Every structure is written in structure tokens, then in C-alpha cells.
Amino acid sequence: MSQQASAVDTLFLHERSDDFTVVVNRNGERLFQAILELKVTDAGPRPARFRVQKDSEEDLRRPEEFVDIARRASRIRISEQTTREGRDRLQSMLGGYQLQGKVVRTCRRCANAGRYSPLTSDTAIETDSEHVCLDCAKRELEGELNYRSLQSGARERLEELLVETGDLDRIVNLLQGRLDPDLTKFDEISATVEAVDPVPTESLDLHPDLSALVTEQFEQLLPVQSLAVRNGVLSGRDQLVVSATATGKTLIGELAGIDRVLSGDGKMLFLVPLVALANQKHEQFTETYGDLVDVTIRVGASRVRDTGATFHPDADVIVGTYEGIDHALRTGKDLGNIGTVVIDEVHTLGETDRGHRLDGLISRLKHRCERAETDTQWVYLSATVGNPKQLAGSLEATLIEFEERPVPIERHVTFAEAHEKSRIENKLVKRAFDTKSSKGYRGQTIIFTNSRRRCHSISRSLEYPSAPYHAGLDYKRRKTVERKFGDQELAAVVTTAALAAGVDFPASQVLFDSLAMGIEWLSVQEFSQMLGRAGRPDFHDEGTVYLLVEPDGVYHNSMEMTEDETAFKLLKGEMESVYTGYDESSAIEETLANIVVGGPNAKRLNDRMIGDVPTKHALGKLIEYDFIDGTNPTNLGRVVCRHFLDPKQAFVMLNGIRSGDDPDDIVADIELLESDG
Structure with a gap:
């Protein structure tokens, strides 16, 4: 005991019920823990019993050993949680030995557990109307996180x-879905403005009608x-334009294409990935340029449902989906002289x-x-590209990269069970x-979810006027919502x-x-594209984004990550x-389409x-399939290509039909092929 006592730097005392916990520290680590009982003497309170605790056993020591330890301690500390009476007894006992x-101020939970954890205003954590140390607070938080199965990103x-x-x-x-803005705020993407001298519109070399x-x-x-x-977009130079949402990318393509149309240098194709976006662009182009050019739309094999807007291949401007224009190529439709x-x-x-x-x-379109x-100009637009220089090189286009964000965006994270x-x-x-x-505009919200059914469910639950909006709605309903x-x-x-x-909603x-x-987690690119819809410079002072994260949540058993893991991966992730x-x-499908369109080429x-296509292998499979x-x-092969069928699935289906297989067995074989893929 004397060896241990000689190295003591702190003696800590904390009242229990009728006795006191004694903690002896050396170099910041607990050397041992004991129980001290006091007795009343004519000289005042004195040590009566001193029991050193070791595992589940107690070692009774002479009371004088406690006094020896106290005399050798560099400092003696008494917990603030000890009662006034208890403090007086300890001080009187120590005073009797001129100590x-x-x-x-200490952590009560640590003191009860035999640990000395002094608290300061910087280290104290408030909980249940008391203050505890960070370690105890973390242990309690850990229990809450474990209960909700939160993963590492959220824990950190x-x-x-x-x-x-x-x-x-x-x-x-916060874990219970409370909207404490100081806590939910993850970060702020600042508004940034690059120093670019604006070009006056009157100086543009445009066709007079477009210039006016x-x-x-x-x-x-x-x-x-x-x-x-x-950088030459009005001189026919191919460009890849990468810039954030609402910075004006679309007008670049419009100016180049409409100018070439009016100058007799060929029609413009404006291609987008989705029907909803094609519908909106078609309407915008018709309204803006309809007095100057003929505008048509191509989103499928023939016409747009519910609009009566028949596709006219001779129009000056064709707004189309990728699939709509690809279908025209695959079926040999004449798209005329394409200038842009x-x-x-x-x-x-x-x-x-x-x-x-x-x-x-x-x-295929370049072919x-x-x-x-035709001397066709190509303009590629995107808000989110992780490798813009490499992509521009692959597309043989001049890179125009502009990183301005018109308004700041606050990004928030809160946790909620699905039903909350x-x-x-x-x-x-x-x-x-x-x-x-x-600027006088009310704040409006876009809510992104993973299914059409959920769109309707959420919309019905909102008190203020709202509407679902997805590809399953007919054209008229979508236009009404817009x-x-x-x-x-x-x-x-x-x-x-x-x-x-x-689709441009402010x-x-x-x-x-x-x-x-659906059943796939968002990519960083998709996430960035979606959050970029928050905040428009002509309408709002800032944008706000909230991630409502379900702890341990998944939407399909094939998902390897949980929603809370995904949230912080997306927030911290770099653009892919x-x-x-x-x-x-995919190699077989594109090779077949290239054969249909290009023949020997x-x-x-x-x-x-851009991608590396294993052509020889794909050709072998196409021969095997008799395509x-x-x-x-x-x-x-033409039928499979025209209808965008997966060649492998089409082969399995046709092989089953030729063999006289039961339809259920054919479907099962196709599903098995999908799961193997």
C-alpha cells in the first residue's frame, strides 16, 4: 500500500448513503477504489473502517492507511454532489490531520461508479437536469443509437x-424527429459568383429575328x-457545359440551335431523358420561339399521349426523349438535315x-x-459531372465549366421512423x-420519394394544398400541377x-x-442534381434541403447500406x-442497334x-441468338431492336416459345436470368 500511496496524485471522495467512495488516481488513471466509514470521536470525525474493493471482493485495511494515502496525495477533491453535512464531516476529518x-464539480454517474471525472463549463454535458461528463453522455447516446440501429456516419x-x-x-x-434547426443543419453551400464579364445581348452575332x-x-x-x-458556341463549336441548376445552361443550346435553324444550317434536336421534361421543353420552345420556327416533339414511336401533338419530322425544332429519337433511328425514320x-x-x-x-x-446519331x-454542332449540358475534362475529351467538345451557385443552400438532417x-x-x-x-414569393417545396404510391400518400397527408407529380399521371394532370x-x-x-x-419548378x-x-440508393450525382432544385435567384433568398432519415431503414432486401449510412455518404461524397x-x-443491345442503324459500319x-464495348463477344451472342x-x-433482330428488348431476355423467351415450354416456366427463366444478372 505504501508504494501505491507514494505515487498518488488525486484522492477523490464522494458520499454514498452512510459512507464515502474513495477513488485513488495516479497519472490520471484509477489506481484503486475503496469505501470509507467515519466514526464520531471526542476529537471529531475519524476513519473507522477502510475497505479496498477488488473485483467483487473487499479487502479490509487499517484506517491509518487511508490517512497515509491522504497525506501523500497531491490534491484531495470532494464531489459537489456530496451533501453539505457530508462535506462538513469530511472537511472536519481531514482538518484533524492538517489536510x-x-x-x-464532478460527474455524479462517474462518482457513483468509482471514477473521478471533474467537470468544467467546457466539458459538462447537460441531461435530465444535471451535468455529466462526455464519456457518460456518449455511453447514454450509444444506447439510444444502438436501440435505433444507427450506423457509423450518423453516430459520428x-x-x-x-x-x-x-x-x-x-x-x-433529434433522434425522435424534432426540428431543432441548430442541430439539424449539416452545412451550408455558399452562394458563389465567378467574375465573368457579361456579354451584352445586342453584341451577339445572331439572325436578326432571334436577335430582336x-x-x-x-x-x-x-x-x-x-x-x-x-468560346465559340455561336460559331458552331461543340461544347460540354457544366454548371449548377438555374445558371442558364439551356439558353446556350437554344441560341446555338435556333440561330442555325433561322440561318438555314439545319434543324435542332433538343434531347432529354424523360417524357415529363420533354413535354415542358416542348411547351416552352413553342411559346418562346413558335413565331420563328416550327416545333414538334418525339417521345416514342408516334405521338404524345393526351396532347394531340403529332410528331412532324420536317419541323425546325424537334424536342425529344433519348428513347424517342433512338427509336426513330432504329426504325429508319428520316429526321432531315440536323444542324444542332x-x-x-x-x-x-x-x-x-x-x-x-x-x-x-x-x-448512332453522329453516324x-x-x-x-451535315456539319452538325453538338452541345452537351449537365449540372453534375465528376470528371468534366475527361468527359469533354471523350465527347470531343470544348469544356465550359462554371461553378457559380446563385443562392446559398442550407442542408439539414433529421431522423425519423417511416411513420413519422x-x-x-x-x-x-x-x-x-x-x-x-x-422578392415577395412564398416558400414552396418539392418532396422526393421512392414510389408513385408514396407520392399520393404524402400529398394526402399534407394540410396545405399539394399534388403528386410523376410519370404515371397523364399530360393534362401534369400540366395542371405545373x-x-x-x-x-x-x-x-x-x-x-x-x-x-x-423540370423547372421554382x-x-x-x-x-x-x-x-425505386429499390436503389441515390448516387451522389443524382442527390446533387435533386438538391440543386432548392432556391432560385429570381424568387428566393436561399434554398433549404432536409434529409428525413430512417435509422437502419432499407427499401428492399437487396440494399447493402441503410438509409442513415447512405445519408452521410451522400452529404460527404464527391461527385462520381x-x-x-x-x-x-448492354453490349449485345447496343451492338445490335448499331448493326440495325450502321450495318457494316x-x-x-x-x-x-465512350464505354468499352466487347464487340467480338457481343457479335458472337447475336449470331447465337439468330438476331x-x-x-x-x-x-x-430488327423487332428486338425496335422495341428496346433486352436481347438475352428476348432470346430466352423465344427459345421457350419454340420449345413449347409452359408460359410460367418461360417467365421463371426470365426472372432467373434477371437475378443472375
């Missing part, structure tokens, strides 16, 4: 907030538009399911333009709609991926009811590079695509 103890964030706020109760409330229209609407171009013009091709949302090239089709479309000997999300969304929608910006939102008659729209691709707030689209990957099915079409004969497609 003095200092009363200090919440521990950071615990240290930052010093209030455990606020953090626990543009100068009437704008005195000068926005920065990214000015950069594009200075504008491909919006070109980062779709990196998507697993659709990237290969856009890659193939670009190659079509070369065969027609609608309540929180309702509160956030109301709060936004009840607030006006300095008009009402634009007129500020709706507080919110609830949507799936349809709006993420760029929302101040974006809520993520889910971080999945845009690269088109090919598996066997199919290999050259494959070679010019090609040499360098020509068979009638069967």
Missing part, C-alpha cells in the same frame, strides 16, 4: 453535435452563357440502366449526321409556405425521379422523404465520374462510344 479537501455526426451543444437531451430529441427576341428579353447574358459565347444536337442531362451516360442507351444514341454530310416522416414533412411545408422571400405550382397555388409537389432531371425547399429511387460501363446484355459505331446474319440484322 484540506476542495469541493469540485451525433457525437459531434453532442460535443458542440453540450446537451444530450437535445440530441436524443433576345435583346427584348435580356440586356446581357448570364456568366455561363457569356463563357460559352466567348443539344443533349441535356448528359451525365445520364453514367447511369447503370440508361447510360449505355444514351452512349449508343450519340454514336446518321455524317452519312447525311409525413408529420415532419407537413410541418416543414407549412413553415416554408408561411414565409415570404424578400401551372398551379408556378402560380403559387400549391405549397408542395411530391414526386419521384421525374422532377430530378430538370421551389425554395427540397425534402428527401427517401434517399432511394461519368463513365459508361457495359455488361454482356457497326464496329466503328461501337469503337466511338444477325453477317453484318445485317435478321427480321427477328
Whole structure:
């Protein structure tokens, strides 16, 4: 004991019921713990019994050993939680040996457990009307996190907030879906403005009719538009324009294409990934340029449902979906003299399911333009590209990159079980709609979720006027929603991926009811594209984004990560590079389409695509499937190509039919093929 006592730097005393806990520390670590009982003597309180605790046993020592330890301690501390009477007894006992103890603020939970944890204003964590040390607060928080099965990203964030706020109760409330803005705020993406001298619209070398229209609407171009013009977009130079949402990218393609149309240099194709976006662009182009040019739309094989807007291949401007124009190519439709091709949302090239089709479309369309000997200009637009220089090189285009964000965006994270999300969304929608910006506009919300059914469910649960918006609605209903939102008659729209691709709703707030689209987690690129819809410079002072995260939540058993893991991956993630990957099915599909369109030139079409296509293997499979004969497609191959069928699935289906298999067995074989893929 004397050896241990000689090294003591702190002796800590804490009242229990009728006795005191004694903690002996050396170099900041507990050397041992004991129990001290006092007795009343004529000289005052004195040690009566001194029991050293070791594991579950107690070692009774002479009371004098406690006095020896106290005399050798560098400092003696008494817990603030010890009663006044208890403190007086200890001080009187110590005074009898000419010793003095200092009363200090400590963690009660540590003291009860035999640990000395002094507290300061910087280290104390408030909980249940008392203060505890950070370690105890973390242990309690850990229990809450374990109960909700929160994963590492969320744990790190919440521990950071615990240290930052010093209030455990606020953090626990956050886990219960409370909207404490100081805690939910993850970060702020600042508004940034690059120094770009604007180009006056009157100086633009445009066709007189287009020049009159543009100068009437704008005195000068926005920065990214000015950069594009200075780098030759009006002189026919191919460009990849990468800039945030609402910075004016679309007008770049419009100016180049409409000018070439009016100057007799060929028609313009404006291509987008989704029907909803094509419908909106068609309406905008008709309204803006309808007096100057003929505008038509191509989203499928023939016509747009419910609009009566028949496709006219001879029109000056064709607004189309990727699939609509690709269908025209695959079926040999004459698109006429193409002077300009504008491909919006070109980062779709990196998507697993659709990237290969856009890659193939670009190659086939370039082949079509070369065969027609047209000097076609290509303009590619995107808000989100992780490898812009590399992509521009692959597309043989000049890179125009502009990183301005017109308004700041606050990003928030809160935690909620699935059944609590609608309540929180309702509160956030109301709060936004009840607030006006300095420009006089009410705050409106886009809520992203992962299914059409959920769109309707959320919309019904909101108290303020709202509407679901997705590709399953007919054209008339979608247009009604767009008009009402634009007129500020709706507080919110609830949507799936349809709006993420760029439909232009002036929302101040974006809520993520889910971080999945269908049964797949969002990519960083998709997430950035969607949150970029919050805040428009002509309407709002700032944008607000909320992620409503379900702890341990998944939407399909194939998901390896949980929603809370995904949330912090997305918030901290870097933009993915845009690269088109090919598996066997996509390689076979695009090779077949290139044979249908290019015939003997199919290999050259494959070679010019961005992704690496295993052409020889794909050709072997197409021969095996009887989809090609040499360098020509068979009638069967043409049908598979025309209807965008997965060649492997089509082969399994046809093989089953030829063999007289039961239809249920054929379906089972196709499902098995999908699961193996």
C-alpha cells in the first residue's frame, strides 16, 4: 500500500448513503477504489473502517492507511454532489490531520461508479437536469443509437453535435424527429459568383429575328452563357457545359440551335431523358420561339399521349426523349438535315440502366449526321459531372465549366421512423409556405420519394394544398400541377425521379422523404442534381434541403447500406465520374442497334462510344441468338431492336416459345436470368 500511496496524485471522495467512495488516481488513471466509514470521536470525525474493493471482493485495511494515502496525495477533491453535512464531516476529518479537501464539480454517474471525472463549463454535458461528463453522455447516446440501429456516419455526426451543444437531451430529441434547426443543419453551400464579364445581348452575332427576341428579353447574358459565347458556341463549336441548376445552361443550346435553324444550317434536336421534361421543353420552345420556327416533339414511336401533338419530322425544332429519337433511328425514320444536337442531362451516360442507351444514341446519331454530310454542332449540358475534362475529351467538345451557385443552400438532417416522416414533412411545408422571400414569393417545396404510391400518400397527408407529380399521371394532370405550382397555388409537389432531371419548378425547399429511387440508393450525382432544385435567384433568398432519415431503414432486401449510412455518404461524397460501363446484355443491345442503324459500319459505331464495348463477344451472342446474319440484322433482330428488348431476355423467351415450354416456366427463366444478372 505504501508504494501505491507514494505515487498518488488525486484522492477523490464522494458520499454514498452512510459512507464515502474513495477513488485513488495516479497519472490520471484509477489506481484503486475503496469505501470509507467515519466514526464520531471526542476529537471529531475519524476513519473507522477502510475497505479496498477488488473485483467483487473487499479487502479490509487499517484506517491509518487511508490517512497515509491522504497525506501523500497531491490534491484531495470532494464531489459537489456530496451533501453539505457530508462535506462538513469530511472537511472536519481531514482538518484533524492538517489536510484540506476542495469541493469540485464532478460527474455524479462517474462518482457513483468509482471514477473521478471533474467537470468544467467546457466539458459538462447537460441531461435530465444535471451535468455529466462526455464519456457518460456518449455511453447514454450509444444506447439510444444502438436501440435505433444507427450506423457509423450518423453516430459520428451525433457525437459531434453532442460535443458542440453540450446537451444530450437535445440530441436524443433529434433522434425522435424534432426540428431543432441548430442541430439539424449539416452545412451550408455558399452562394458563389465567378467574375465573368457579361456579354451584352445586342453584341451577339445572331439572325436578326432571334436577335430582336433576345435583346427584348435580356440586356446581357448570364456568366455561363457569356463563357460559352466567348468560346465559340455561336460559331458552331461543340461544347460540354457544366454548371449548377438555374445558371442558364439551356439558353446556350437554344441560341446555338435556333440561330442555325433561322440561318438555314439545319434543324435542332433538343434531347432529354424523360417524357415529363420533354413535354415542358416542348411547351416552352413553342411559346418562346413558335413565331420563328416550327416545333414538334418525339417521345416514342408516334405521338404524345393526351396532347394531340403529332410528331412532324420536317419541323425546325424537334424536342425529344433519348428513347424517342433512338427509336426513330432504329426504325429508319428520316429526321432531315440536323444542324444542332443539344443533349441535356448528359451525365445520364453514367447511369447503370440508361447510360449505355444514351452512349449508343450519340454514336448512332453522329453516324446518321455524317452519312447525311451535315456539319452538325453538338452541345452537351449537365449540372453534375465528376470528371468534366475527361468527359469533354471523350465527347470531343470544348469544356465550359462554371461553378457559380446563385443562392446559398442550407442542408439539414433529421431522423425519423417511416411513420413519422409525413408529420415532419407537413410541418416543414407549412413553415416554408408561411414565409415570404424578400422578392415577395412564398416558400414552396418539392418532396422526393421512392414510389408513385408514396407520392399520393404524402400529398394526402399534407394540410396545405399539394399534388403528386410523376410519370404515371397523364399530360393534362401534369400540366395542371405545373401551372398551379408556378402560380403559387400549391405549397408542395411530391414526386419521384421525374422532377430530378430538370423540370423547372421554382421551389425554395427540397425534402428527401427517401434517399432511394425505386429499390436503389441515390448516387451522389443524382442527390446533387435533386438538391440543386432548392432556391432560385429570381424568387428566393436561399434554398433549404432536409434529409428525413430512417435509422437502419432499407427499401428492399437487396440494399447493402441503410438509409442513415447512405445519408452521410451522400452529404460527404464527391461527385462520381461519368463513365459508361457495359455488361454482356448492354453490349449485345447496343451492338445490335448499331448493326440495325450502321450495318457494316457497326464496329466503328461501337469503337466511338465512350464505354468499352466487347464487340467480338457481343457479335458472337447475336449470331447465337439468330438476331444477325453477317453484318445485317435478321427480321427477328430488327423487332428486338425496335422495341428496346433486352436481347438475352428476348432470346430466352423465344427459345421457350419454340420449345413449347409452359408460359410460367418461360417467365421463371426470365426472372432467373434477371437475378443472375
